[in-house]
Amino acid sequence: MTDGAQTGANVSIALLHYPVYDKNRQVVATAVTNLDIHDIARAAKTFGLFRYYVVTPVAEQRELAERIGRHWREGWGATYNPKRRAALELMRVLPTLDDALADLEEEFGRPAKLVVTGAQGRPNSISSAELAQQLKEPAQSYLLLFGTGWGLTEEVFARADLVLEPIRGPGDYNHLSVRSAAAIILDRLLGVRR
Amino acid sequence: MTDGAQTGANVSIALLHYPVYDKNRQVVATAVTNLDIHDIARAAKTFGLFRYYVVTPVAEQRELAERIGRHWREGWGATYNPKRRAALELMRVLPTLDDALADLEEEFGRPAKLVVTGAQGRPNSISSAELAQQLKEPAQSYLLLFGTGWGLTEEVFARADLVLEPIRGPGDYNHLSVRSAAAIILDRLLGVRR
Numbered sequence: 001m002t003d004g005a006q007t008g009a010n011v012s013i014a015l016l017h018y019p020v021y022d023k024n025r026q027v028v029a030t031a032v033t034n035l036d037i038h039d040i041a042r043a044a045k046t047f048g049l050f051r052y053y054v055v056t057p058v059a060e061q062r063e064l065a066e067r068i069g070r071h072w073r074e075g076w077g078a079t080y081n082p083k084r085r086a087a088l089e090l091m092r093v094l095p096t097l098d099d100a101l102a103d104l105e106e107e108f109g110r111p112a113k114l115v116v117t118g119a120q121g122r123p124n125s126i127s128s129a130e131l132a133q134q135l136k137e138p139a140q141s142y143l144l145l146f147g148t149g150w151g152l153t154e155e156v157f158a159r160a161d162l163v164l165e166p167i168r169g170p171g172d173y174n175h176l177s178v179r180s181a182a183a184i185i186l187d188r189l190l191g192v193r194r
Numbered sequence: 195m196t197d198g199a200q201t202g203a204n205v206s207i208a209l210l211h212y213p214v215y216d217k218n219r220q221v222v223a224t225a226v227t228n229l230d231i232h233d234i235a236r237a238a239k240t241f242g243l244f245r246y247y248v249v250t251p252v253a254e255q256r257e258l259a260e261r262i263g264r265h266w267r268e269g270w271g272a273t274y275n276p277k278r279r280a281a282l283e284l285m286r287v288l289p290t291l292d293d294a295l296a297d298l299e300e301e302f303g304r305p306a307k308l309v310v311t312g313a314q315g316r317p318n319s320i321s322s323a324e325l326a327q328q329l330k331e332p333a334q335s336y337l338l339l340f341g342t343g344w345g346l347t348e349e350v351f352a353r354a355d356l357v358l359e360p361i362r363g364p365g366d367y368n369h370l371s372v373r374s375a376a377a378i379i380l381d382r383l384l385g386v387r388r
Binding site (some may be wrong): 007008023035038039042043045047048081083084086087127128129165167168169170171173174175176177179180181182183184186187188190191192193194 | 241
């Protein structure tokens, strides 16, 4: 494999439901939602990603995510909509970020680089153009981390190998849903333009 | 206003719930969904758009969309989450595409150019880079059209002034949700990169 950047095969995405902030900057575990699972899985498949990790420490929430996955991979949904099946085959449901990192280390034989995303500007962040360049090293795997709720906690940012610059439009407003933010960042990193 | 392209102020988006195809290529009216309203309104606000039209001929569905809008603009939601309010202030709920075009013609003093999007490749489509260039003419307004369900009908494509190239990743799979597709296209046209 010589063109990791073009296939996305060395890139994975994780959606963290804990630890994230709520509206009042309390650390919480958010609920798994059906559309976060579907929209991000479809974007992950479109941009050729290796895996999509849904991460929550709450066992009942993992069971819910697994049930959604099974429905579309094996159940009635697999026949009804095979495209959805292909997307949900990328999903792995795990309790912690460390579990996702361990899975990638096992698959790639070395630790993944952790790329943390957020809506806030931070010093020393990397641009999406720079990161797209880095992804061209196929032997190195990357895990792009997205937070639910009001965003990933400082504790998570402290673990980042790289922090990605926030998405910006022409003005100051950048309150995108995590589904939209993930789609845009995957396109910036791996989208094919004419 | 001299930099329409950078502000997005001459660009609007419309989400059509009719006429669109269903899975079996029958022409249907789809249901308005809460998350289509929110995600696309937030993306529209982030990229500085003029308006976000939610279009459905079904009166009860328009009332549902209006109720969601009122909740966040005027109701309890406006205080709870002012960012959501700012996004939903862009929304207009109308019965037909012609109503949206009439609204834009009234606002800009000349017809908007209709840009139709879809997942399928078509001859004579314009690339997002070319369209981004065109948007720099601030006196000309543009309406970007997205379909729900299994996509806009041929009848809608026949009305297009411009057809935008589909979003592509490294492979053949491009089954994004309309929320993800809209976010990506707005970013391609109006996003600010470092």
